[in-house]
Amino acid sequence: MRHLSRKATCNSHGQDSSYFLGWQEYEKNPYHEKENPKGIIQMGLAENQLSFDLLESWLAENPDAAGFKRGGESIFRELALFQDYHGLPAFKKALVEFMAEIRGNKVTFDPTHMVLTAGATSANETLMFCLAGRGEAFLLPTPYYPGFDRDLKWRTEVEIVPIHCTSSNGFQITESALEAAYQDAQNRDLRVKGVLVTNPSNPLGTTMSRSELNLLINFITIKGIHLISDEIYSGTVFSSPSFVSVMEVLKDRNCDKTEVWNRVHIVYSLSKDLGLPGFRVGAIYSNDEMVVAAATKMSSFGLVSSQTQYLLSALLSDKKFTKNYISKNHKRLKEQQELLVAGLQRAGISCLKSNAGLFCWVNMKHLLSSNTFEAEMELWKKVVYDVRLNISPGSSCHCTEPGWFRVCFANMSKETLNLAIQRLKDFVVETTANGHSPSNIHYSSSKNSKRKLLPKWVLRLSSRDRDRESDER
Amino acid sequence: MSIEIEQPSVGLSKVAVSETHGEDSPYFAGWKAYDENPYHELNNPSGVIQMGLAENQVSFDLLEDFLETHPEASSWGKGVSSFRENALFQDYHGLPSFRKAMASFMEQIRGGRAKFDPERVVLTAGATAANELLTFILADPGDALLVPTPYYPGFDRDLRWRTGVKIVPIHCDSSNNFQITPQALEAAFNEAEAMNIKVRGVLITNPSNPLGATIQRSVLEEILDFVTRKNIHLVSDEIYSGSVFSSSEFISIAEILEARQYKDSERVHIVYSLSKDLGLPGFRVGTIYSYNDKVVTTARRMSSFTLISSQTQHLLACMLSNKEFTENYIQINRERLRKRYDMIIEGLRSAGIECLKGNAGLFCWMNLSPLLEKPTREGELTLWNSMLHEVRLNISPGSSCHISEPGWFRVCFANMSEQTLEIALKRIHDFMEQRKRDI
Numbered sequence: 001m002r003h004l005s006r007k008a009t010c011n012s013h014g015q016d017s018s019y020f021l022g023w024q025e026y027e028k029n030p031y032h033e034k035e036n037p038k039g040i041i042q043m044g045l046a047e048n049q050l051s052f053d054l055l056e057s058w059l060a061e062n063p064d065a066a067g068f069k070r071g072g073e074s075i076f077r078e079l080a081l082f083q084d085y086h087g088l089p090a091f092k093k094a095l096v097e098f099m100a101e102i103r104g105n106k107v108t109f110d111p112t113h114m115v116l117t118a119g120a121t122s123a124n125e126t127l128m129f130c131l132a133g134r135g136e137a138f139l140l141p142t143p144y145y146p147g148f149d150r151d152l153k154w155r156t157e158v159e160i161v162p163i164h165c166t167s168s169n170g171f172q173i174t175e176s177a178l179e180a181a182y183q184d185a186q187n188r189d190l191r192v193k194g195v196l197v198t199n200p201s202n203p204l205g206t207t208m209s210r211s212e213l214n215l216l217i218n219f220i221t222i223k224g225i226h227l228i229s230d231e232i233y234s235g236t237v238f239s240s241p242s243f244v245s246v247m248e249v250l251k252d253r254n255c256d257k258t259e260v261w262n263r264v265h266i267v268y269s270l271s272k273d274l275g276l277p278g279f280r281v282g283a284i285y286s287n288d289e290m291v292v293a294a295a296t297k298m299s300s301f302g303l304v305s306s307q308t309q310y311l312l313s314a315l316l317s318d319k320k321f322t323k324n325y326i327s328k329n330h331k332r333l334k335e336q337q338e339l340l341v342a343g344l345q346r347a348g349i350s351c352l353k354s355n356a357g358l359f360c361w362v363n364m365k366h367l368l369s370s371n372t373f374e375a376e377m378e379l380w381k382k383v384v385y386d387v388r389l390n391i392s393p394g395s396s397c398h399c400t401e402p403g404w405f406r407v408c409f410a411n412m413s414k415e416t417l418n419l420a421i422q423r424l425k426d427f428v429v430e431t432t433a434n435g436h437s438p439s440n441i442h443y444s445s446s447k448n449s450k451r452k453l454l455p456k457w458v459l460r461l462s463s464r465d466r467d468r469e470s471d472e473r
Numbered sequence: 474m475s476i477e478i479e480q481p482s483v484g485l486s487k488v489a490v491s492e493t494h495g496e497d498s499p500y501f502a503g504w505k506a507y508d509e510n511p512y513h514e515l516n517n518p519s520g521v522i523q524m525g526l527a528e529n530q531v532s533f534d535l536l537e538d539f540l541e542t543h544p545e546a547s548s549w550g551k552g553v554s555s556f557r558e559n560a561l562f563q564d565y566h567g568l569p570s571f572r573k574a575m576a577s578f579m580e581q582i583r584g585g586r587a588k589f590d591p592e593r594v595v596l597t598a599g600a601t602a603a604n605e606l607l608t609f610i611l612a613d614p615g616d617a618l619l620v621p622t623p624y625y626p627g628f629d630r631d632l633r634w635r636t637g638v639k640i641v642p643i644h645c646d647s648s649n650n651f652q653i654t655p656q657a658l659e660a661a662f663n664e665a666e667a668m669n670i671k672v673r674g675v676l677i678t679n680p681s682n683p684l685g686a687t688i689q690r691s692v693l694e695e696i697l698d699f700v701t702r703k704n705i706h707l708v709s710d711e712i713y714s715g716s717v718f719s720s721s722e723f724i725s726i727a728e729i730l731e732a733r734q735y736k737d738s739e740r741v742h743i744v745y746s747l748s749k750d751l752g753l754p755g756f757r758v759g760t761i762y763s764y765n766d767k768v769v770t771t772a773r774r775m776s777s778f779t780l781i782s783s784q785t786q787h788l789l790a791c792m793l794s795n796k797e798f799t800e801n802y803i804q805i806n807r808e809r810l811r812k813r814y815d816m817i818i819e820g821l822r823s824a825g826i827e828c829l830k831g832n833a834g835l836f837c838w839m840n841l842s843p844l845l846e847k848p849t850r851e852g853e854l855t856l857w858n859s860m861l862h863e864v865r866l867n868i869s870p871g872s873s874c875h876i877s878e879p880g881w882f883r884v885c886f887a888n889m890s891e892q893t894l895e896i897a898l899k900r901i902h903d904f905m906e907q908r909k910r911d912i
Contacts, residue, residue, distance in 0.1 A: 005673075008610040008771045052557045059549070059556065066784075067547050068540065076540065077533050082755040083599075083748075118598050118757070119563075122778045129635055130489040155609055155635070155775070193484065226484060263484065271563075278562040278783030280598070294489035298635065301602045305782035306755030 007155055022380075022390040031388070033416065041420045044390040046202065046358045047411040048236065048275035050332040054325050055274070058315060065314035068307070075310070082306040085299050087116040091313035095283060098316045099268060101326065102235045107247040115284040115295040116309070118302035120232050120269035121151050123282040124196075126302070127265055128156040130294045131226050132193040137161045138228070139181045139195045141173050143361075143397035143404070145202045152196070161185040161192070164400050167363070170352060171204055173197070173212050178219050194226030194263070195219065200233040200243065203397050203406035204361045205337075205354030207237055213249045217260065226263045235273030235326060236410075237356040238334035262288040270312065272358060273329070279308045333358070333410060336417065340409040343421030347428045358410035362391075365403030367431065376402040387427045389420055488635055503857075503867040512865070514893065522897045525867040527682065527835045528888035529716065529752035531809040535802050536751065539792055546791035559783050565776050567596040568786040574793035575760055579745060581799055582715045587727035589762060595772040596786070598757040600712050600746035602779040604631045604676075607742055607761055610771050611706045612638045612673035618708075619643050619661045619675045621653045623838075623874030623881070625682045632676070641665045641672070646878055647840070650829060651684055653677070653692055658699045674706030674740075675699070680713040680723065683874050683883035684838045685814075685831035687717060690724045697729055697741075706740045715750030715803060717833040718811035730764065738764035747789065749835060750806070756785045810835070810887060813894065817886045820898035824905040835887040839868070842880025844908070853879040864904045866897055 003009070022044055031039035059066060068076040082088065089111070096109035117123040128151075132138060137159040138152060144162075152158055163181040165171040178195075185192045195216060199208040220227045229246040237243040246264055255261050266285040271277035281304055284295050316322060340360055341351055352361040368375040373395050380393040383405075394404035409417055503525050512520035540547055549556035562568065569591070576589040597603040612618060614637030620628060621643040632640055643661040645651040658675070665672045675696060679688045688696075700707045709726040717723040730738045743762040748754035758781055763769050793799055817837055818828055829838040845852040850872050857870040860882075871881035886894055 004610055004767060004771070005613045005616075007613075008767070047561060049557065049561070052560070055560070056556055063548070066549075067544070074537065076537055077530070080533070080536070080753045080755050081528060081530070083757070118779050118782075125778050129486060131484070131486055133486045133488060136486075150774075150777070155778075193486075224484070276560045278560050280563070280780050280782050290485060290489070294485065297630075300599075300630070301605050301635075302598050302779040303757050305598075305757050305785040307788065308782040308784050311784065 022384050022392070025384050026390045029388070031416065033413075038388065040384065040388045040390055041416060041423075042390050042411065043408045043420060044392045044406075045411050046272065046406075046408050047277065048272055048329070048333075048358050049411045050336060051275060051325065051329045054321075054328060055276075055315075058318070058321050062314060062318075065311045068310070079306045079310055082309075083303065085296050085303060087114070087304070088306060088309040088313055090317065091309040092116065094313045094316035095268075096285075097319075098322055099234075099285075101319075101322055102273070103243060103245050103248065107245055107251060109247075109285055113285055113287060113289075113292055115286075115292060115299050116304045117282040117284060117295075117299050118280040118304055119271065119277070120230065120267050120282040121147065122280075122299075122302035123267045123269070123284045124148070124151045124228075124230065125154075125156060126295050126298045127228055127267065127284055127291075128152050128158050129298060130291050131228075131265075132156065132158040134158070135189070135191060136193045137185045137188075137190040138193060139163050139178070139185065141165050141171075141177075141197060141201075143171070143203055143394055143399035145198060146392075146396045146398075148196075158193075159185075159188075159190050161188070161190065162398055163195070167352075167401055167404075170206070171201075171361075172209065173215065175215055175219070178215070182223065192223065192225055194228060196228040196230065198230040198233070199246070200231075200237060200356035202233060202357060203359060203392065203394075204352055205357035205359055206352065206361075207241060207243050207356050209241070210244055210249060213244060213246055214253075216246070217249060217253065217255070217264075220263060221260045226265065228265050228267060230267040232267065232269040232272050233357050234268070235329065236333055236358060238330040238337065239355045241355065243356070256287075262286075262291075265291060274325075276312075279312070280304060281308065281312060336409045336414070339414060339417055340407065340421065343418070344407075344424070347421065347425040348432075349424070349428065359406050359408040362405045362407050363403060364405055365401075367428065368403050371402055373402045379403075380405070383424075383427070387423050389423060491634070503861060503869065506861050507867045510865075512893065514890075518896075519865065521861065521865045521867050522893060522900075523867050523888065524885045524897060525869045525883075526888050527749065527883075527885050528754065529749055529806075529810070529835050530888050531752075531813060532802065532806045533752060535798075535805060536753075536792075539795070539798055543791060543795070546788045549787075559787050562783040562786075563780060565773050565780060567594070567781070568783065568790055570794060571786040571790035572596065574790050575745075576762075577796075578793045578799055579714075579762070581796075581803060582750070583723070583725050583727065584720050587725055587731050589727070593762055593764070593769055595761040595763070595769060595776055596781050597759040597761060597772075597776050598779040598781055599748065599754070600710065600744050600759040601627065601631050602757075602776075603744045603746070603759040603761045604628070604708075604710065605634075605636065606772055606775050606779065607708055607744065607768075608632045608636045608638050609775065610768055611708070611742075612636065613671075614638065616671045616673045617641045617665050619658070619665070619672060621645050621651075621657070621677060621681075623651070623683050623871055623876035625678060626869075626873045626875075628676075638673075639670060641668075641670065642875055643675070644877055647829075647881075650686070651681075651838075652689065653696060655695050655699060658696065662703060672703065672705055674708060676708040676710065678710040678713075679726070680711075680717055680833035682713060682834060683836060683869065683871075684829055685834035685836050685883075686829065686838075687723050687833050690729070693724060693726055693729050697726070697733075700740060701737050704740075706742065708742050708744060710744040712744065712746045712749050713834045714745070715806065716810055716835060718807055718814060719832065720803075720807065722832050727762075735764065739768075740765070742768060751802075756789070757781060758785065758789060813886045813891075816891070816894060817884070817898065820895075821901065824898070824902040826901070826905065829881075836883045836885040839882045839884050840880060841882055842878070845880050848879055850879050856880075857882070860904075864900050866900060 026040045029039045031041040092111035100108045134157040141163040268283045270281040392406040507521045510520045512522040572591040572594045576591040579589045617639040643657045745760045747758040869883040
């Protein structure tokens with residue numbers, strides 16, 4: 001039989017049907033200020049579009065970097081041939097320094113411990129391949145980035161066991177939740193190899209507290225397992241508390257030279273902080289030389305283009321630029337987030353208090369017809385089709401409580417954001433003013449004939465033609 | 474060949490601690506020796522000359538000229554933020570203009586004798602990624618792919634390491650210029666069956682690395698018939714297709730399929746890359762072209778792990794969309810490679826060394842079996858060591874390519890200047906003269 005592998009035919013790439021649907025609707029009817037002002041506003045895309053002007057002006061002032069020149073001399077051949085999986089030394093140096101700068105220089109990184117990969121998507125998968133295999137699991141706090149289901153599990157065959165977090169304490173990780181997850185894995189006959197956290201969190205938009213980090217370190221020490229800290233949003237922390245990397249906590253506890261030091265690994269990327277997801281720049285940082293060695297070899301399957309490494313080494317080596325960028329970026333993110341939070345508040349909608357990320361974790365429980373995920377889906381469809389905002393339902397992030405949504409704010413102008421807020425406000429006003437429970441409202445917009453009955457094919461995992469899985473976090 | 478350690482150490486995975494990455498073979502050891510004492514025309518004229526690296530450095534000037542005259546390729550222009558658009562572009566379908574340019578470039582290389590649909594082009598960060606990805610899609614852990622020997626040493630890692638898939642060799646030998654025969658195909662298949670291993674496909678490299686020769690039409694037909702009969706897949710790695718010295722001598726599996734009106738073509742997949750033909754290994758540009766819709770869809774999704782930088786896609790879309798440039802490049806590149814090939818063959822011949830008759834690639838397949846003290850693998854490695862440390866040439870021993878007959882070596886000729894090649898040939902000449910005197 002000419003069939004394909006199990007990996008090809010199973011659906012562990014985890015393509016989430018709600019993501020697909022929201023995306024597809026957006027594509028059919030995308031908002032455009034002038035050309036399509038009634039279209040769907042994309043709020044499901046965690047992109048940072050607020051600081052491109054800073055990058056563009058740097059590029060205009062430094063044409064050599066993209067022009068394959070160093071000091072006016074062409075280095076095209078050198079770059080064209082450079083495929084060493086150890087990475088361009090100048091780039092790694094600039095990248096570790098940038099990472100240190102983001103952490104207020106409270107920790108420093110050794111470039112020889114860094115492995116470059118084609119995006120954090122590749123970094124996370126590669127780390128999984130290095131640390132675990134079939135029959136083994138990583139514990140992840142919920143809610144988590146939907147892409148992890150694909151990135152961590154698909155080809156590696158590793159399982160994810162959730163650490164359930166709830167709104168009762170702002171979705172922070174607790175000791176009992178960790179233990180419960182560990183037990184859960186054991187019950188499923190899975191050997192736990194580690195914990196993976198995203199700090200700052202996607203979708204929560206919060207940084208982890210020192211006590212959470214200490215708790216994690218204690219836990220992995222006792223269990224003798226790994227900790228991966230995905231810090232790809234570390235440069236988006238725009239208000240206090242300031243970002244505390246797990247490395248900093250380890251240092252403070254004098255853990256370097258101890259065994260646990262070798263079991264903590266960081267993932268980074270320039271997709272969020274610098275807004276360059278297209279350039280595919282990710283990194284694994286590990287104190288364990290064996291992990292670095294194995295990951296380095298594996299990076300052959302996803303190297304960063306030397307053309308791009310060179311451009312970014314020039315950019316990130318410019319300390320005047322990085323200092324200015326980091327601070328302006330923070331300022332703009334803060335302004336945009338405050339705009340969204342205030343706007344939601346005026347609409348009677350609250351968010352989890354956040355200090356980072358490109359999104360807010362929004363509480364729309366009060367708008368649900370019932371405290372169920374079905375009701376969440378119902379509400380989500382209304383927001384997509386009728387309010388015309390593509391936002392991400394909490395269920396797609398494996399949240400255990402219905403009613404939470406991730407709403408992105410950094411991929412649009414202030415004007416668009418204000419419009420989105422206005423639309424949402426109108427929706428809430430109409431919903432509550434009419435005295436109907438949200439489930440009884442029918443929006444008679446002629447554009448939305450599909451909302452009532454979703455064809456089965458849409459709910460099935462995607463067909464080949466309109467395959468539009470979001471790589472966005 | 475690979476050693477699997479039972480207990481993962483320091484809590485790493487089995488994959489991480491296994492040696493299936495294959496980096497302890499002599500193929501890589503030669504690199505180390507070169508790194509420690511690299512030849513340099515002025516600074517280190519007696520250093521090791523790197524002849525183990527299949528890189529194409531003969532046509533950079535053409536690329537540099539293009540970039541000089543088309544600055545828009547390496548910048549984003551002053552338009553309404555095309556930089557923003559490009560920086561944000563991470564769609565795994567790939568930049569449409571680039572996919573289109575890639576498909577048309579592949580057509581041009583084949584002299585228009587095959588058509589490529591841009592919708593079937595899947596982009597990956599290099600052919601290394603493409604081959605691994607296809608293996609993940611076509612086979613399960615424990616299954617096998619049949620690969621004709623001698624083959625590119627990197628396949629041991631690319632096809633097997635993280636996938637858990639095995640390689641069962643299709644033995645080819647010098648008796649018929651290493652051509653793949655139906656008997657060898659059957660034998661390999663049966664060998665796998667005898668070991669209770671499920672064969673999922675055949676992977677060929679055409680033109681071949683390390684042979685430096687194209688596969689004949691009749692052989693391709695036989696291979697296609699074989700995979701059809703066995704109901705398995707065929708992967709044709711055609712990354713050297715643009716390096717064939719004479720256009721008419723390369724027959725792509727795509728042409729065979731077209732002649733058969735694409736009957737049964739869903740089992741065929743082609744791998745391509747710009748690392749060899751354009752000499753751009755650093756840019757990480759690979760592609761999978763599949764006639765199977767499900768493979769295309771799945772490969773696209775999997776390519777999320779190995780996307781090509783949008784900055785690079787933009788550059789190459791500009792370059793490869795320019796038909797004038799590509800026609801000229803393909804032709805001149807071919808001529809220069811042929812010239813190098815002729816030069817090395819002649820140089821070796823005058824030193825009394827014969828090579829397999831080749832017509833493609835960046836290397837020749839040299840026969841040093843008459844020089845072996847013992848016709849064994851050890852004998853070959855001894856000779857290889859002499860070449861490395863006495864003659865100071867890093868060449869690749871056939872054993873690292875899994876060949877069964879000792880004495881063959883792959884010698885690269887396109888990764889150096891003509892002057893350096895002459896020096897390398899002179900060293901070989903002197904070495905051979907010395908040996909004659911010693912006998």
